[in-house]
Amino acid sequence: MSQTQIETAAELDARGLLCPMPVVKTAKAMKELAPGEVLKLIATDRGSIADIPAWASTTGNELLEHYEEDGAFVFFLRKSGEV
Amino acid sequence: MLDQQQVPTAPGLSEEDVRRIVRAELEREPATRSAAIIASKGTLDWAYPPLILATTAAASGMDASVFFTFYGLNIIHKDFERLLKVSPLGNPAMPMPVPMPNAVLGLPGMGPMATAMMKSKFRGKHVAEIRELLESARDLDVRLIACQMTMDVFGYEASDFLDGVEFAGAAAFLAAARQAHVTLFV
Numbered sequence: 001m002s003q004t005q006i007e008t009a010a011e012l013d014a015r016g017l018l019c020p021m022p023v024v025k026t027a028k029a030m031k032e033l034a035p036g037e038v039l040k041l042i043a044t045d046r047g048s049i050a051d052i053p054a055w056a057s058t059t060g061n062e063l064l065e066h067y068e069e070d071g072a073f074v075f076f077l078r079k080s081g082e083v
Numbered sequence: 084m085l086d087q088q089q090v091p092t093a094p095g096l097s098e099e100d101v102r103r104i105v106r107a108e109l110e111r112e113p114a115t116r117s118a119a120i121i122a123s124k125g126t127l128d129w130a131y132p133p134l135i136l137a138t139t140a141a142a143s144g145m146d147a148s149v150f151f152t153f154y155g156l157n158i159i160h161k162d163f164e165r166l167l168k169v170s171p172l173g174n175p176a177m178p179m180p181v182p183m184p185n186a187v188l189g190l191p192g193m194g195p196m197a198t199a200m201m202k203s204k205f206r207g208k209h210v211a212e213i214r215e216l217l218e219s220a221r222d223l224d225v226r227l228i229a230c231q232m233t234m235d236v237f238g239y240e241a242s243d244f245l246d247g248v249e250f251a252g253a254a255a256f257l258a259a260a261r262q263a264h265v266t267l268f269v
Binding site: 016017018019020021023024026027028055057058059060062 | 105109136138139
């Protein structure tokens with residue numbers, strides 16, 4: 001569980017979606033954000049546990065925190081300053 | 084799979100250092116940001132991998148292009164919904180409700196039934212439909228390239244394909260593939 005409160009600029013509900021849609025929709029949602037802003041992503045695709053960190057690493061965006069809650073996976077992604 | 088929490092770091096290297104090094108590497112080598120994929124199969128099941136990988140590559144900030152050749156042309160044909168099917172015949176890997184010998188699988192109606200079953204199964208699991216993946220590919224600027232030679236062999240016209248499809252040959256694919264670290268044949 002989250003220890004600290006993270007301020008988010010947007011939230012993406014990707015529950016029920018399977019690969020590749022959580023990543024595709026995350027990329028789209030992050031495009032709307034300004035550098036430094038944080039997206040909260042909620043997904044139920046078990047593959048997202050590996051895929052979202054991999055996506056963050058490829059794109060240079062930062063995965064601040066992720067945890068499982070009520071059968072869903074919650075991710076906090078901070079948009080990098082260079083994208 | 085790569086979990087960034089588990090990336091091994093040398094002593095004295097923080098995660099931020101690793102990120103900086105990876106970014107510098109990406110800038111130094113633009114080919115790491117490019118994917119060139121060949122889609123050669125024209126069945127519903129095999130339409131998924133090239134579209135999933137290309138949309139994910141593009142969503143990861145990569146330039147992605149898919150070269151559709153031979154039966155793969157079905158995927159970008161305007162009539163893809165009707166053309167993309169699966170057949171259980173000669174495919175022992177396909178899960179069936181009850182085991183069926185090939186002699187039964189060859190009966191009329193088994194192909195359409197298998198196609199309907201797969202579509203229904205995928206829909207039930209909320210897997211994106213081919214239509215959605217093609218729309219995502221367009222939104223993400225994935226280049227969809229039809230092989231001109233197989234178009235000519237099969238008697239296709241440019242107008243048979245979805246809007247935005249480009250037309251080229253092997254040299255054009257190789258030119259893209261030379262600039263790409265990720266090259267796949269599906």
